[in-house]
Amino acid sequence: MPRVFGHLPRARLATLPTPLERGSELPGGARLWVKRDDLTGLGMGGNKARKLEFLCGAAVAKGARSLLTVGAAQSNHCRMTAAAGAVLGLEVHLVLSGDRPETATGNQLLSTLFGAQQHFTGSEESHWGELEIAREALADELRAAGAEPYSIPIGGSTPVGAVGYAAAFVELMQQCDAAGISPTAIVHTSSSGGTHAGLLAGRALWRDRGHHVPEVLAIGVAKGVNMGMPDIADLARDTVELIGGDRSVVDRADVRVDPNWMGDDYGVPTRAGDAAIRWAARHGGWVLDRVYSGKGFAGMVGVAESGRWPAGSDVVFIHTGGSPAIFTPGGAPPER
Numbered sequence: 570m571p572r573v574f575g576h577l578p579r580a581r582l583a584t585l586p587t588p589l590e591r592g593s594e595l596p597g598g599a600r601l602w603v604k605r606d607d608l609t610g611l612g613m614g615g616n617k618a619r620k621l622e623f624l625c626g627a628a629v630a631k632g633a634r635s636l637l638t639v640g641a642a643q644s645n646h647c648r649m650t651a652a653a654g655a656v657l658g659l660e661v662h663l664v665l666s667g668d669r670p671e672t673a674t675g676n677q678l679l680s681t682l683f684g685a686q687q688h689f690t691g692s693e694e695s696h697w698g699e700l701e702i703a704r705e706a707l708a709d710e711l712r713a714a715g716a717e718p719y720s721i722p723i724g725g726s727t728p729v730g731a732v733g734y735a736a737a738f739v740e741l742m743q744q745c746d747a748a749g750i751s752p753t754a755i756v757h758t759s760s761s762g763g764t765h766a767g768l769l770a771g772r773a774l775w776r777d778r779g780h781h782v783p784e785v786l787a788i789g790v791a792k793g794v795n796m797g798m799p800d801i802a803d804l805a806r807d808t809v810e811l812i813g814g815d816r817s818v819v820d821r822a823d824v825r826v827d828p829n830w831m832g833d834d835y836g837v838p839t840r841a842g843d844a845a846i847r848w849a850a851r852h853g854g855w856v857l858d859r860v861y862s863g864k865g866f867a868g869m870v871g872v873a874e875s876g877r878w879p880a881g882s883d884v885v886f887i888h889t890g891g892s893p894a895i896f897t898p899g900g901a902p903p904e905r
């Protein structure tokens with residue numbers, strides 16, 4: 570890659586490269602591979618470690634003394650930001666939906682352990698607009714108090730954060746080469762869109778250098794991404810530009826979001842998601858969750874069943890993490 574990402578400030582927070590594991594056959598006969606981004610290490614792992622390397626790199630370069638971000642009550646992104654702050658010696662403030670529980674579980678328990686301050690807004694789970702307004706208000710307060718916050722939008726899905734997944738795309742292609750495979754598709758769960766945009770940025774730059782590239786299929790688990798918000802092509806182009814490439818390498822047709830696996834809403838479990846959690850646990854020992862990776866995996870299985878990928882081809886599922894939510898009330902599928 571040109572200048573690879575070396576000119577951008579980066580905090581070393583993740584254990585990379587993450588493993589690429591060979592799995593069993595998918596319905597329709599494609600071979601499954603799992604990219605273990607649940608094992609990025611930071612604060613029990615997950616996709617946000619890759620984004621936080623660049624977000625926190627920018628924060629430190631700007632002289633920030635605290636990190637501020639926002640998310641749903643059981644946000645993995647918030648938990649991992651809490652861990653990043655602990656590693657870097659930065660105070661962390663988290664704006665979360667819902668009310669402070671009597672007993673913290675899952676991601677909240679971990680964020681408490683990492684020493685973050687959690688600010689509960691009392692708002693509904695996926696009222697992202699309200700949460701963002703609360704983040705901005707808290708940013709003003711922290712600034713006025715001299716805490717010099719670096720304020721990170723929901724999911725860390727800015728061009729700076731997405732650079733982490735442009736780098737991940739290259740990492741994955743190099744691992745596929747080493748494994749002797751040329752995958753047909755890369756599938757992952759999408760919510761705030763930064764993982765998707767970053768992968769597309771990396772893919773476009775890789776293709777521009779003459780490499781064959783797989784399709785990237787995002788399984789949308791939130792209404793926003795399923796309705797085209799944010800604009801993934803624009804976010805990918807901004808990311809390419811930040812890396813030092815030409816934004817025109819990203820084609821709008823590169824953006825593929827499958828909206829059929831969210832169910833009723835963000836965070837509302839689905840039968841297919843629960844079946845996927847059981848299947849993944851019993852075939853690969855992989856721990857998926859009901860909000861993100863379970864629905865993403867269900868989408869991949871469903872698309873495989875539809876015959877989209879030929880028998881014998883290779884399909885990579887990026888396991889983006891989320892396992893701490895399993896240990897919350899209702900976080901795991903009913904026993905069977």
Ligand SMILES: Cc1ncc(COP(=O)(O)O)c(C=O)c1O
Pocket residue numbers: 615616644645646724726758759760761762763764765861862889890891892
């Ligand atoms: C476990 C998990 N998977 C997938 C995602 C989706 O990533 P993105 O927000 O970059 O679309 C998230 C975060 O929202 C997540 O926590």
